[in-house]
Amino acid sequence: MPQRLSLLLTTVSLGLLPTVTLAQQSQQTSTGLTLTTDSVTVDVQFYSPDIVRVFKQPKGHSKNKQSLVVVLAPAPGKLRYGKQGNLLTVSSATTQARLNPQTGQVSFFTSKGQPLVSELAAGLRFTPKTDLGEPTYQVRQTFRLTPGEAIYGLGQHQDGWLNYRGHKTRLRQQNLDIAVPVLHSSKGYGLFWDNYSSTQFTDDDKGTTFDSEVGDCADYYLLNGQGSADGVVARYRTLTGQAPLFPRWTLGFWQSKERYKSQQELLEVVEKYRSLGVPLDGIVQDWQYWGEDNDYWNSTEFGNPRFPDPKGMVDKVHALHAHQIISVWPSFGNKTKVFQELKQRNMLYDFITWPPTHHVQVYDAFNPAARDLYWSYLNKNIFALGMDGWWLDATEPDQIHPLSSDDENQTALGSFRRVRNAFPLLTTTGVYQHQRQTTTDKRVFILTRSAFAGQQRNATMTWSGDVQSSWDVLAKQLPAALNLSLAGVPYWNSDIGGFFPNGQYPKGVKDPAFQELFTRWQQFAAFTPMMRAHGEATPREIYQFGERGTWAFDSQEKYINLRYRLLPYLYSIMWGVTHAAGTLMRALPMDFPQDPKVADLGSEYLFGPAFLVRPVTESQYVTRADKNVLGTTDFTKTKTTDVYLPAGASWVDFWTGRRQTGGQTVSRETPIDVLPLYVRAGSVLPLAPRQQYTGEKDGAPLEIRVYPGANGEFTLYEDENDTYNYEKGAYATIRMRWDDKARQLTFDSRAGSFPGMQAARTFRVVLVDEQHGTGLGQDDAPAKEVKYAGQKTTIKL
Known part of the structure; x- marks a missing residue:
């Protein structure tokens, strides 16, 4: 049984009865420490000696949370409990957490007492709000960094910054911007903010803040890389999943454009490369192979008469010692079979997406049954042809109108507002897991326009979106790519x-x-x-x-x-x-x-x-x-x-x-x-x-x-x-x-x-x-x- 400690803080005047009685409680657990103050409950859980979760809820709230990102179970090893002045401590072989029993503030140190990062004393804020009629909060947590400390990560953004000290950026999935709420410090630690709603990241003289639009809790993980940048990335991958190996051919040269309008055109490109003696391994078929009527958007079927023999096309590409992938979207036109089945089962959102017509709707990737149905169409209509990989386009998904009511849509996990940043993780999860279940003879390869924490485990190669052709944009691709890598997502490219x-x-x-x-x-x-x-x-x-x-x-x-x-x-x-x-x-x-x-x-x-x-x-x-x-x-x-x-x-x-x-x-x-x-x-x-x-x-x-x-x-x-x-x-x-x-x-x-x-x-x-x-x-x-x-x-x- 866990040992229960009760700390009774009293103010006593000599010769008089106690005048103040403010009770704080802490409880040792098998993975760390639980603390209850007068306003918040704090759980500190060691998932390994180097990975520590901090989970906070307003006092009296006890909602369970199943992370969409974390795949590791707590396995702390031997923990030590003690006190440092008036602070409670729990330590592993490499990492020490210190908790203020009055405020719930958490600070982290190495096993030798060197400071890593600390919350601000008043850095936690739960602001009550409603979301689809349900009570919840806007959640903010602020940290105190040291002078001269550089911070990286946060995904891919087109602002040209490598070091995010003194900057702010919005973590919200959209074409060109990829939200990965992983902060990577030059001191050799990382922070993963486990929230899926739009989040404002700010670093200024007031602290370093994650401010999320929706959350029932404040939930983050300390990744102690023991002073090493590679150590930070390794802890992140241990927590969220390792990146499987791509087929070797994906490292060769790829040719693509928007778009090859016929089977003949695509094959002629491969044949031309071979006749010229210029190396080539991959060819990409972009959209409208299904036809040019948007009502049949993304049918997953070759309905375009210019592609009369899709299997013959793929076979010919293979005979030329090349490989082919194909564009697939998370949205469907209203005359497609997959649309009709998804609609019948109430698995579609109704917000405006691209192409901008109400006849095209996005599927609910947060619903496991919807992911099953999505794969069933991809498998029988495309994968069965021998296709070598997937170009999952617009996996933000791409909302065309800034005033669209997309946030008000109901998903299988609550409002879209609550989970929107995790959409690319879930839609790529469905394709990756289903292909793995279908065959082990062909490695999964997914080219995708968006990403989230943990997505590296889905065999995804992220690209930087529909960037403009300019020298300034080219220069900004470098820090964008490097920060995505520092956030732990290893595979990136851009449109040449x-x-x-x-x-x-x-x-x-x-x-x-x-x-x-x-x-x-x-x-x-x-x-x-x-x-x-x-x-x-x-x-x-x-x-x-x-x-x-x-x-x-x-x-x-x-x-x-x-x-x-x-x-x-x-x-x-x-x-x-x-x-x-x-x-x-x-x-x-x-x-x-x-x-x-x-x-x-x-x-x-x-x-x-x-x-x-x-x-x-x-x-x-x-x-x-x-x-x-x-x-x-x-x-x-x-x-x-x-x-x-x-x-x-x-x-x-x-x-x-x-x-x-x-x-x-x-x-x-x-x-x-x-x-x-x-x-x-x-x-x-x-x-x-x-x-x-x-x-x-x-x-x-x-x-x-x-x-x-x-x-x-x-x-x-x-x-x-x-x-x-x-x-x-x-x-x-x-x-x-x-x-x-x-x-x-x-x-x-x-x-x-x-x-x-x-x-x-x-x-x-x-x-x-x-x-x-x-x-x-x-x-x-x-x-x-x-x-x-x-x-x-x-x-x-």
């Missing part, structure tokens, strides 16, 4: 060139000014989790920009080829995301927390452990007098871009092999086909041969580049590339270790195996300097050939 070119580039692909923007955006995209060309109004296929030998074509082809050379590196890191809660797009504070110059540097980042990427985000070679006039190109003078090399490492220019020390800003020449790209000294980088699609040359030797200047290592991961057999242990790893002083590279014994694994293979090891192993590389670069049969092998370079 921006979705809407019309405002800036009405002549589209024919305008050299748009070509320059597209070229630089594509260079950036080569170093994001998904490299995907997409947009409206103008075609985006590489051959639309000119022929081979023209600058726009050649630069694009160069970076597509580079992407395919990086496949072993990328797939191994993707395994690290799944296996070790890793992060692919890494804001520089993650790896260089002691360098104050990177705390708010959102213009560059690490891509995995090896690459420092500094995209060019301004026009350098094309000028225009007017947006309606084609730009003028001038390559006579090579321009430059400033790059900060973080302190604490040496950096090797990927293109030249030149090594430079960290802690300085360098001016890097940036001809139109050069992205400033540096490799951390000590990196071991596996590269594949050039190929037209993933898997084309799996038996060929891998090039292993070693960048001297520090010790380093890399673990090469391999499996069947699709299926979920890796979850049963069907995979293999080879750890490669570089000893810089001894000039030795060691291939450790292979760990694990899988069906079809190459028992023996060849590695071509290149020691990088200014003459060897630079840029895309040459197959005839001086190399030491290693025949590897799975046993430990060491070579000297």
